[in-house]
Amino acid sequence: MRVQVLVRLKPGVLDVQGKAVEKGLQGLGFSDVDNVRVGRLIELDLESDNLDDAKAKVSQMCEKLLVNGVIENFEFCTL
Amino acid sequence: MRVQVLVRLKPGVLDVQGKAVEKGLQGLGFSDVDNVRVGRLIELDLESDNLDDAKAKVSQMCEKLLVNGVIENFEFCTL
Structure with missing residues (x-):
C-alpha cells in the first residue's frame, strides 16, 4: 500500500x-x-x-527516523 | 480559509x-x-x-514562488 506521512512543526515552534x-x-x-x-x-x-500492522510500522518509522518528536507532529494515511 | 499545498518531485526526477x-x-x-x-x-x-478566487491565487503563488515547475508538481486543497 502507498502511505502518505505529513510532518508538521508543533504549534508554537518558530517556523x-x-x-x-x-x-x-x-x-x-x-x-x-x-x-x-x-x-x-x-x-x-x-x-x-x-x-x-501497517499503522504500527509507520508509527515506528516516524518515531525512529522520519520525525523529530521534540518539535514535530505527524499524521499519516493510506492512499 | 486554511489552504494546504502538497509539492512533489515529478515522477522520474531523482529524489x-x-x-x-x-x-x-x-x-x-x-x-x-x-x-x-x-x-x-x-x-x-x-x-x-x-x-x-482562492484557487487562482494559490496557483499563482505556486507558479511564482512555492514550486519549481521544471521538476515539481503541486496540488492543493482547503482545510
Missing part, C-alpha cells in the same frame, strides 16, 4: 522557513496571506496486507 | 532525499519499504471568501 515564504509571498503582492507553515510530505510503499 | 530516507529505514530493519519520495507540505491562511 523560520514558513516566515521566509510568508515574506516572499507578501513581497510578491500576496498581501492576504498569513500564518505560513512549511512541513514535509513523505510518501512510501509498504508491503503489508494488514492495516493495523 | 535523493527520498533515497536516503529509504536506505535509512531499510537499515533500521524496515525492509518492506520501497519507493520513498519526500516532498513539501505548505499550509497558509488566505483571506478570501470566494473559492475560485
